[in-house]
Amino acid sequence: MPLDLESMANHCGEWLRASGPESDIVISSRVRLARNLTDFPFIARTTEADREQIEQILHARIDALRAAGKLPSAKPENELHYVDVGGLEEVDRQFLVERQLISREHADADGARAVVIDGGERFSVMINEEDHLRIQVMHSGLDLEAAWKEINEIDDLLEEQVTYAWNDRLGYLTACPTNVGTGIRVSVMLHLPALVITRQIDKVFRSLQKINLAVRGLYGEGSQAMGDFYQISNQVTLGMTEEELLAKVADVVPVLLEYERQARDFLIKESQETLHDRVSRAFGILRTAQTISSEETLHLLSSVRMGVNLGLIGDVEIPTVNKLFVHTQPAHLQKLAGMELDQSDRNIERASYLRRHLNAGKAEPGDN
Amino acid sequence: MQCQKCDKPATFHITDLVDGEPKEVHLCEVCAKDFLSPLAEEADQVVPEMAGLLAQQLAIGQTAEELAELDQRVCPVCGISFLEFRKQGRLGCPHDYVHFAKELEPLLVNIHGETQHVGKTPARGGGNAEQQTQLIRLRREMKEAVAKEEYERASELRDEIKEIEGAS
Ligand SMILES: [Zn+2]
Ligand SMILES: [Zn+2]
Numbered sequence: 001m002p003l004d005l006e007s008m009a010n011h012c013g014e015w016l017r018a019s020g021p022e023s024d025i026v027i028s029s030r031v032r033l034a035r036n037l038t039d040f041p042f043i044a045r046t047t048e049a050d051r052e053q054i055e056q057i058l059h060a061r062i063d064a065l066r067a068a069g070k071l072p073s074a075k076p077e078n079e080l081h082y083v084d085v086g087g088l089e090e091v092d093r094q095f096l097v098e099r100q101l102i103s104r105e106h107a108d109a110d111g112a113r114a115v116v117i118d119g120g121e122r123f124s125v126m127i128n129e130e131d132h133l134r135i136q137v138m139h140s141g142l143d144l145e146a147a148w149k150e151i152n153e154i155d156d157l158l159e160e161q162v163t164y165a166w167n168d169r170l171g172y173l174t175a176c177p178t179n180v181g182t183g184i185r186v187s188v189m190l191h192l193p194a195l196v197i198t199r200q201i202d203k204v205f206r207s208l209q210k211i212n213l214a215v216r217g218l219y220g221e222g223s224q225a226m227g228d229f230y231q232i233s234n235q236v237t238l239g240m241t242e243e244e245l246l247a248k249v250a251d252v253v254p255v256l257l258e259y260e261r262q263a264r265d266f267l268i269k270e271s272q273e274t275l276h277d278r279v280s281r282a283f284g285i286l287r288t289a290q291t292i293s294s295e296e297t298l299h300l301l302s303s304v305r306m307g308v309n310l311g312l313i314g315d316v317e318i319p320t321v322n323k324l325f326v327h328t329q330p331a332h333l334q335k336l337a338g339m340e341l342d343q344s345d346r347n348i349e350r351a352s353y354l355r356r357h358l359n360a361g362k363a364e365p366g367d368n
Numbered sequence: 369m370q371c372q373k374c375d376k377p378a379t380f381h382i383t384d385l386v387d388g389e390p391k392e393v394h395l396c397e398v399c400a401k402d403f404l405s406p407l408a409e410e411a412d413q414v415v416p417e418m419a420g421l422l423a424q425q426l427a428i429g430q431t432a433e434e435l436a437e438l439d440q441r442v443c444p445v446c447g448i449s450f451l452e453f454r455k456q457g458r459l460g461c462p463h464d465y466v467h468f469a470k471e472l473e474p475l476l477v478n479i480h481g482e483t484q485h486v487g488k489t490p491a492r493g494g495g496n497a498e499q500q501t502q503l504i505r506l507r508r509e510m511k512e513a514v515a516k517e518e519y520e521r522a523s524e525l526r527d528e529i530k531e532i533e534g535a536s
Contacts, residue, residue: 038500045446045460159490165462171485173462182487239482
């Protein structure tokens, strides 16, 4: 079934629904596995023809699994989509990046490459990314165990179809030695605005790095996060079991939750007026701006999100705010508008989209 | 309860993170504010990148000549040199883990602290590793033969590949 990006733009992925545990702070739980076919070189040494062949083999095997009803596609909304990423327009590739279904590297790569996406956007399988296969499962809230169980089953099914590059000593062999062994990356995306305001975030970073956990920002490579979102993940992949690595990330989450909640309590006790003012101003700007950049939007939505969680703002819900984070990104705006927009047009469209969604039920000033 | 830093009553009970482990701290309002403000020297942090790790690792205990010699080593299966790997941080084929095992060992220890996999094992134990390695090498040689317009050689290689593929 071909993927209809326009209709996809109108709903939102499972992981944004804020339905899982601790979803006031934990946005999503993600597990990914890196795998390679044993009878081809790694991507860096493949020819164009190799990549085409890899893509064809994996496409056929995944199709066979789907036809046999083995991959989770029993429900109609879980229909699998096979997307030829190499054949997509730039804006469509960007759309899948914003949706967290493919990586920036995958979007920008050369040659034959594809992604398999289930209709609920719970799992995706990238073909010809840095490794031949990158399987990912993403759930809303803190739900790592379930995500691992699901991805492990998908991996088992694929393993029956192809032979993975593997050796007894080092486990699953990957293009980069940082992934060798289990090939697993376990991550949780956290919203930590109070730790940013109280400037505790650096301390959190250092603590996590000392126990070999990596911290990254949303849509960013460096430690500078956008909109106070941080992704915590394991750095080590060799010498520990998948379950141990899962636990390593899962164990630190309650501590971080507690830490963020304390910082929020502190802000409420110490400077409620300042906090309330910050949140209200952010909400006000988002509801009335006529043109607004992507960066400012992320920044302000972060304050609004915290404000809703602290009960300082009543008339908007967390799933809506979550959705706005993704739907106000450049490619989403263009898909929703049904046309290409340059940057200044996007800023106008973004402001209009935000007004429409944050003023629900209220007549906008100047609206007829 | 009294503040740990002064004599005032402690109104903030903060769970501090020390190396990822929670630790209770009891403070008054004034001391809590101090505690929650960052120190200037704690500001920036750089996550060690793969390339940085490699450079670090290889700079230790290796002379320039040794490094230059090492860089020239080439995987017989995919043709990648150790220098190319160092530059791009990506290996060329599964056999590199065997061919460059000695060189990769300290790097793996640096990244993971371990060199023995203990996790999941695929149901199909990696197939016939010897044969798979041979396939990658033959395909590369065939490509090179075609590039050099040695079509007879290429055709021989193609037959060899077909034979191995048919047997597995
Ligand atoms: Zn005190
Ligand atoms: Zn090689």
